[in-house]
Amino acid sequence: MMKNKFVWILVAFAALVVLLAVGLTLNPREVPSPLVGKPAPAFHLPRLGAEGQTFGPEEMRGQVWMLNVWASWCVSCRQEHPLLVQLGKQRIVPIVGLNYKEVRGDGGIDTRKMPLEQENALARERAARWLQDHGDPYTLSVLDLDGRVGIDYGVYGVPETYVIDKAGIIRFKQIGPVTPEVLEKKIIPLIAELNK
């Protein structure tokens, strides 16, 4: 009787430990995106390094491609960037960079009184310099100065990476830096499958 009770307490405790252990391995920042399985939201944004030209996702129809959200102020972007540079060299997939709030996102700059042209020029200069310093894996990059397109893509933590199929449907979203494991085990196989 007494022994039985202890066994039960032990079992309950073990169950609690398992529950908490599982809870600890989950990342609360990773919120499943409702956009996976939906068409990539349309946008028209100015291109970096090509004054006057814009880019929209419909131009990538018929190709599997990656959209990577980055900014020069984003610290975790530096972590994933070498991987992207390497991937870019392999020419497996075109990577489009979405430069997210280059100037406004930087907490150190007060942009409230900055004229738009000045912000635009500063963003272009900062973004170009960063790509020069860290390598440019992107087929092209676009500038989302006010983060409006970021909202459409449900961006809440830069970097974020999307894999988009030939029909323009988002198939995968990575929140936070792309790790070698995610790249090897998820992204590259997925791209191979979508390209079949």
Added chain:
Amino acid sequence: MSRRLTFPRLLAVLGLALACQLGYAEEARPLADDPVAEKRLQAISAELRCLVCQNETIAGSNADLAKDLRREIRTMIQAGQSDQQILDFMVSRYGDFVLYRPPLKGTTILLWVGPLLFLGVGIIALQLYLRRRNRVIQETRPLTEEEARQAEALLGKPENRQETP
């Protein structure tokens, strides 16, 4: 270090307070002339979770994303969208997680029913325990007269028993 409120310090504090006020005023300005819309903005953004600091509402958070989303909600209110349309806009981008009151459906059923489930398990466990205890009480027979006398002899007569200090 002295903590006296000297005049220059007072001035600095007042200046700081004023600066905060100004900052706030600037952010609230777009709808300040429309108190009804501002109230709606407050109500809607209080229903939404800020994804950057997950335990804050979009109304209360000072994160950049929350500011952007408040601006977005303002624009949508000015465009004449309904509260439901605005909430749907957020859910289609960030998922049910942004709602502090998530809808009842397949994936959220555990969230809603979980507490009731725990309550049910608790009630059943309590009932089992009480039933067993009742049985134990009923199975305990009272002392026979002989046993009562023995106990009394060991403990002393109740009226003679001295309280231990």
